[in-house]
Amino acid sequence: MNEMKQLFFLDWKYRNFKASSFANGLFYFLGRIPLLGKIVPTTMLYREYGLKKGIAALKLIGSILFSFFWYGLPFVISLFISKGLSHVTSSKVSILFVWLMLFNVIGICLLELFPNLERQEIQFITNFRVSKEDYIKKSSLLKIIKTIIFSLPGLIIVGIIEKQVVLSLLIGTFSLLSFSLIWSVINLHLTLFNKRLLIKILTVIVIISIDLTLGYFLIKNDLLMSFQKLTVSWLGAFVCLMLWLPFLYLYVHFKRFSEYTRQMFISSEVLINYSESNKKDQQYYLGEGKKMKLEKVADDEKVSSLTGSKYLNALLFNRFRTSLRKQLMYRVVGISLVMLAIVVFSLLAPIKIEPIKVEKLMYNFMPIMFFVLYILSFGKSVVQTLFVNCDSSMLAYPFYRESKAIVQGFFYRFLKTFYYNGVIGTTIYLWFLIFNGVNNQLLSLEFSIIFFFVILSLTILFSFHELFIYYILQPFTSDFQVKNPVYKLVDGIFYFIAYISLQIKTAEFSYAAIVSGISILYFVIGLIVIVKVAPKTFKLKN
Template identity: 25%
Template sequence: MLNTLRMILNLRVSSFANMLIYYLQRLPWLGRRISDRIYGNLRIKRIAAVFAFCLSLLWGFLAHSLYVGLVIFFPVRAADGHLSTPEQLALFWHIFFLLSFIIAGVANIKMLEPKRDKYIAVKLMRLSATRYMQATLGYRYAAFLVFLLPALLFFSARLGASPLTGVIVAIATTLWRLVCELLHLWIFRRTGTILIKHNLIVWLVILGGLAAAYAPLQLEWIPATGTLLINGPVMFLIAALGLTAGIRLFRFTRYEDAVEAATKRDDPLLDLGKVMADAQKSTVRTKESDYTAETLSSKAFEGKKGFAYLNAIFFARHRSLIYEPVKKRLAVLGGLGAAALLAVFVFRQQAASVAAGLGHLLPILLIVQYFLSVGERICKALFYHCDLKLLRHSFYRQAAAEHFRLRLARILGLNLLIAGILGLILTIVASVAGDFSVNRSSLILMWICVLSLSVFFSVHHLFSYYIFQPYTTELNAKNPFFLIFNWVISMVSVITIQMRPDPLYFTIAVLALSVLYLGCAFALVPKYAPRTFRVK
């Protein structure tokens, strides 16, 4: 197994080193000084591989520290004036449990995750699927424990937890992930279902888990989840289940079908057509009903020329990709609005209290608008059905600013429609729950926030697409700058929610940032997109 693990790590480090060199070449000033000959320089490649390995280890510690610190510890610490230290610790364990046990147990499982190195090792290098899975799972969770333990010890100690408790929780978290790996494998072998590819289930768990994790901070309520997590019998049960799952996974010898299912889409080198066919069945699938005689007729686009004509054809012939997500979001908003109205009539006093404090809930719109925005899905559809072939031509890249403006107008219109419905529902619910005249100023600020955020995220998704162009021919987002940029936006959103800013200042900041982002996009896309907007 050690030889297998060494080969897999060499493969990963080599791939990471090549990717590091590639993206360093794309940096301003520095990139011009890095020649393509570096790929063939064995000595430099070895140095780059060592650096890449050290960087991956450093990132492991940093990522877990940022996760525990910014996502869990900081929100709890921000409630310092309202909660005692033991209450903060209970909330810390509550949030950690929901995020690291419940959400991660569904959405962050590696057993059936498509990976390039999995395809290369098993399909191309003919490594045994069983040996590959045993080695990678062993390394994954050994590294997970090593990376998580220092962060958990440091931040939990600042809230009064003993070092022993931190060690026990870190071990229990690792063992629980093994239980989840076994459960996902069991579900796949019984039903053929790859749970992590069911986006509806995954996102319901993520959104429900996030709401349950952070709601106590807003309600100043201390749930018993945290106390239950560090309970001795519970820890013993998790340890027993985890050890049993680890033994079962290590002794299991029929991983071939699981690896085969996970690597079906990771075949970019030998069977690109199959990759695209698989991708077309999911997020970028079109329907025959989109191609009616009316949409196929050029008469429907008379008066349009150039890129306006091209984009008009695209949006007309891919209606299911463009408008179905909008309809689903509107349906969800309608259902949630009806449920909120019902709750208002059942819990009149609590609803009036929430309506009176509507302004302090405005930062939550950051997360809400991020998930309601349809920009990311439209960018994927644009890449697969339009840009994938056209980006190979320099004239199309040079005209990036022109089709950026055309597409932004379309995406902005859809997101403003969703934002308008959201604002209308919030206005109705708040007016029924409280006095409209009292909540008028909060409702005005809410409308400004909702519309500004729809502009912000419309620009954000399309700007990120043009400047970073993260999608490979496999429809995977692998550009590290794109991932870091989105991660920073997410972290800022989480931190802002926990800071509880003044509603007026928050609204002014959101409006100003949206206008500034729009201006920066119009300035930067013409300058950089002709060079960055290309097929990777």
């Protein structure tokens, strides 16, 4: 009884630790949001204990309620599968039987063979000086108990539906206990093997193959109902009741638990470190900057007459010129090949549609053009390159953070980005003129002018946007992390707008006018904001 108290006390302590970490993290991120940060100052991190405890308590209650929901999902899935199988076999397939065969046999196998510690668990063990071996042993048993507790509502509901509540509870409880302990004991031994990962994967494949093959065989030979009656019965409940006892003994008396614990921590720390250093968002937000190659070029002396931040920016773009031009070449060649194919096809199969209808089709192409130019833009690549190879180091120096230097640097970078994006836009527009020329000026002069302004405004937008949010939010830290939630939100919204543009099936002159107008307005307002705000916000974050 004392052991059980310790188990639940340890779990309660860990849940409180997670909830408190969540409350602190919430205050920290709210404090970094512009405007809102003034209402929620970072001093709340160490002052508002009552409020933090309230938020932590709500988080704790929410996590417990979510656990009941999460463990109830397998029963919902089993319900739908049982209905499908009942239709195929023309007999009533038990929900409990489906749950046993899928989520107990296969699901528990996967969970128990591949356990790992969360980053917060390792922090909890370290901060509270909990015995590693003791924690692993107890938390593994506690996980089994929690699985049973959180599954009880689902088992009761299934029992009510199938009118056998007691049998459902007995089979469900003892089958969870038995399968969890069986696979836990197997995992203890497999984890100490040299080729542990390969053996575990092969074991899972074998179990899944056997389970699915058995199911297919039973359905094919009309034996499913007989096997179900044997499994979902008092005999099945008795077998599950007796099965867990020897495996509990084997688990508790496992002699190499210290070796297992050490291997568990090594594997978990490697996994955490790997995921931390290879986060998708870090790769997405800074991956391009790390790939760019800095090359010393012969004409560096051309920029030697410049001084301060002007010299650094000019030198940086000069030394990245080869990499940028290579990327530009790939984009231009790709666009040219696609457009050449369209032009050749239009010559081989002349367009016989009326010019008005062709023009209408071309208007419908403009939303696609928004997404294409967004994908091909150099904005994100330039920003990442600037931070990784220049700003992450130079923002530590006062001269680099002067208002004049920041604003001048922004305009220089914008013009360079606009140059590369402008080549892409110009290539598209030239091929449009070639297409129109070989098809006997199929499209009117008015449309050609409108199309030109759309490409120009979008080129300005995509050259400006990434630099704008970079200077206003400066989301990157000195150790190349991205911890600004607003930056991620803005980036996600902008991508969503680009994606939504693909879903627009019909567009007219009004679309071109709105897109061009908003782009130019955003650019003009943004320039004013940059001049006024960027010198205050463009700083190195720790």
